[in-house]
Amino acid sequence: MSKKKVAFIGTGGTIASIGVGPLDTVNYGANGRMMQADAILERFPEVQLVADVVAVPYRNVPSPQIAWTEWQQLVLLCDKVVAEDPAIAGIVIGHGTASLEETAFFLSLTAKVPVPIVVVGSQRPASALSTDAGLNLVNAVRVAASEEARGLGALVLLNDEIQAAREVTKTSTGRMQTFRSADFGVLGHADGDRLAWYRRPLRRLAPDTEFDIRGLAELPRVDVAYSYAGADGTAVRAFTAAGAKGIVVAGFAPGFVTPGDAAALAEARAAGVVVVQSTRAGSGRVFPTTKLGEAGFIPADNLTPQKARILLALALTVSSDPAEITRIFATY
Structure with missing residues (x-):
């Protein structure tokens, strides 16, 4: 069976970062090296085993700096990606974990594309020993390409766990299991044999929402x-x-x-x-x-x-x- 096509948009963050060596898991940000989306795919070629993944140019932005401007640009970029290539089955967005949950929730309320959007990051830089960047990216691609992910709004994937954007939050500065959905738990797991789904969110989700921000100049303060x-x-x-x-x-x-x-x-x-x-x-x-x-x-x-x-x-x-x-x- 032919592989599905998934777009990968990189915005920077730990998942894109290169430290000074394999043991640099804390101070890598000072190194000032972040890969663009195409370089991330080259570093982790295993993603091509699960889908036909194409890099979409954007720019690297430290996640504490991501806000309205970047959110609107990402919504518009998702529109553009799907409009230009109807074969796109899903979109993965690489993101720093500091504000990842906010970007994911914004997309879950405002994106208008019919395909799944999965926001992914990592707790360890791409250059680190035992980095989680590669497997997180592979699993995010698997989820974005899945039929089960459609209609669930934006999703978050780290640590093999599929989370709803509305419910998930970062709970630890450095631990791998940082993203938790305190009240309701995960939607499912990206296991080695298959994606195991267990529940669906019931609240209203993108693309079927009343919010259209594509023509807005700014959000109210x-x-x-x-x-x-x-x-x-x-x-x-x-x-x-x-x-x-x-x-x-x-x-x-x-x-x-x-x-x-x-x-x-x-x-x-x-x-x-x-x-x-x-x-x-x-x-x-x-x-x-x-x-x-x-x-x-x-x-x-x-x-x-x-x-x-x-x-x-x-x-x-x-x-x-x-x-x-x-x-x-x-x-x-």
Whole structure:
């Protein structure tokens, strides 16, 4: 049987990095060497055993620098790749792990291509002894080429685990099992014999979403205010003064803030800022309590603050009505 065709877009990150030697697993970023997509494929030729993988030129960007500009470019690049080659069965995007979950979630809400998109990274640089870069890339290609991956939004693949972009988060700085889906677990595993699937996400996913960012000049400003003992609202007031259209609160679990932050958030609400209540816990829902409703805050469900920020920014491109944004958070 002929192999399927998969596009590989490289954006840099550890998976593209070359350290000073095989034992350089920590300070490789200082070496300043990152491979483009075609060089990564040449370094790991085994990817061609599982699919016909073609490199798509982009550029290398340290993942802490990836944000709106790169997200929009990637959505447009995915459009272009599929439009120019109908044989493309899936897309793999190489990415640094620092912000990988945010890029994946953005793509899961905004991409319009009908083929699977799999975002992949590694915890060890491509040059390191026992790097995970090669096998992660091979498995990402396998998932992107699979029929089962269609309709699941953007997926994340590291450590043999297939994760939903909405649910997965980085939980460890250096361990191989860093990406976890705390509330629900993996969608499946990329095992040596086959892809073993176990569940499907139920929330609304790309390409069938109401968000079309392809013609947008920018996203509305949304900031995250982190709760801690003694927080006095200074950060909230600064975000409001900076022109924030929305603020996501990384509150105490299950969804509280300090009196100082509560006062500042009330001022923000009076100024027309949309406030979404998340938590810093990393797991579990924020419940739609009477107190939350009286404050005019929208519950983030179980989204982490960084993902609630993305969804709120996209929601604000559709509506500024709190009731409508509440619906969006219950839908996605």
